[in-house]
Amino acid sequence: MNYNKQIDSRGVATITMNRPELHNAFNDEMITDLVKCFKELALNDSVRLVVLTGTGKSFCAGADLNWMKKMKDYSFEENLLDAQKLAELFTVINKFKKPTIARVNGAALGGGAGLLACCDYVIAVDTALMGFTEVRLGLLPAVISPFVIAKIGESQARATFMNGVRFNTNRAMMMGLVHQISSFDKLDEDLEVIINDFLQAAPMASCMAKELIAEVVRKNTIEDARIYTCEMIAKVRTGSEGQEGMNALLEKRKASWL
Numbered sequence: 001m002n003y004n005k006q007i008d009s010r011g012v013a014t015i016t017m018n019r020p021e022l023h024n025a026f027n028d029e030m031i032t033d034l035v036k037c038f039k040e041l042a043l044n045d046s047v048r049l050v051v052l053t054g055t056g057k058s059f060c061a062g063a064d065l066n067w068m069k070k071m072k073d074y075s076f077e078e079n080l081l082d083a084q085k086l087a088e089l090f091t092v093i094n095k096f097k098k099p100t101i102a103r104v105n106g107a108a109l110g111g112g113a114g115l116l117a118c119c120d121y122v123i124a125v126d127t128a129l130m131g132f133t134e135v136r137l138g139l140l141p142a143v144i145s146p147f148v149i150a151k152i153g154e155s156q157a158r159a160t161f162m163n164g165v166r167f168n169t170n171r172a173m174m175m176g177l178v179h180q181i182s183s184f185d186k187l188d189e190d191l192e193v194i195i196n197d198f199l200q201a202a203p204m205a206s207c208m209a210k211e212l213i214a215e216v217v218r219k220n221t222i223e224d225a226r227i228y229t230c231e232m233i234a235k236v237r238t239g240s241e242g243q244e245g246m247n248a249l250l251e252k253r254k255a256s257w258l
């Protein structure tokens with residue numbers, strides 16, 4: 001199997017990419033498997049959040065170059081279809097309604113760095129190298145670009161896409177690709193704190209917060225966003241979670257989801 005999946009009693013699902021001998025580089029089979037896995041988790045009501053990580057030394061070395069090389073003998077249409085499958089993987093993760101956390105255990109390069117851009121929170125081990133290395137192979141960070149540019153902005157994309165430079169976690173954090181740096185020994189302890197922070201949130205409100213961000217980004221002006229944001233808060237404050245959360249605070253008790 002190209003990945004392992006575990007769901008604990010709290011509803012924390014962990015997907016571990018599992019091709020360590022190739023630094024978890026993904027081929028067509030692994031892409032199909034991961035898409036299926038994320039789609040199944042999206043339908044599982046008991047899941048509260050997803051952690052994505054890798055087995056072995058690296059998080060993910062991007063596309064499997066043996067698979068990419070093989071595509072030379074395929075037609076343009078076949079290559080297009082293949083690229084669309086890859087785009088589906090990034091889209092499924094990016095649009096995943098519940099929180100997604102990347103636990104970056106090592107190098108995240110090319111499409112591997114693209115995966116980080118699709119997750120809500122990224123914690124990385126301090127030794128992890130990152131980069132959009134595609135141009136150094138005569139390729140392009142094309143499919144990942146909408147997700148990465150949305151995350152790091154045009155300026156950082158120009159500074160890193162055009163030279164394919166590898167950078168450390170400090171630079172990745174400055175760019176907004178990584179949110180927290182940890183040591184190898186403390187990675188799981190620090191991850192637990194992050195998971196607990198996400199689990200404090202009312203489950204529906206947490207998902208709606210992600211939807212809110214995506215929708216506000218799509219609006220051109222603050223005025224455009226106004227109707228939508230007013231409707232959102234009007235809806236949630238009268239909803240069951242909003243009422244429960246406010247009552248719990250006023251009554252000095254724990255909310256039902258805790």
Ligand code: COA
Nearest residue numbers: 021022023025058061062063064065066107109110133134
């Ligand atoms: N696709 C296919 N195979 C890959 C790969 C990839 N993306 N990345 C690494 N491998 C393979 C290597 O070819 C090597 O195979 P071998 O054992 O048959 O020689 C094996 O994984 C180990 O890699 P190696 O480079 O020896 O390990 P390392 O620990 O020194 O470095 C990386 C690990 C991930 C930093 C390094 O392999 C690397 O930079 N890979 C390329 C990543 C990249 O640019 N990806 C973008 C793709 S578009």
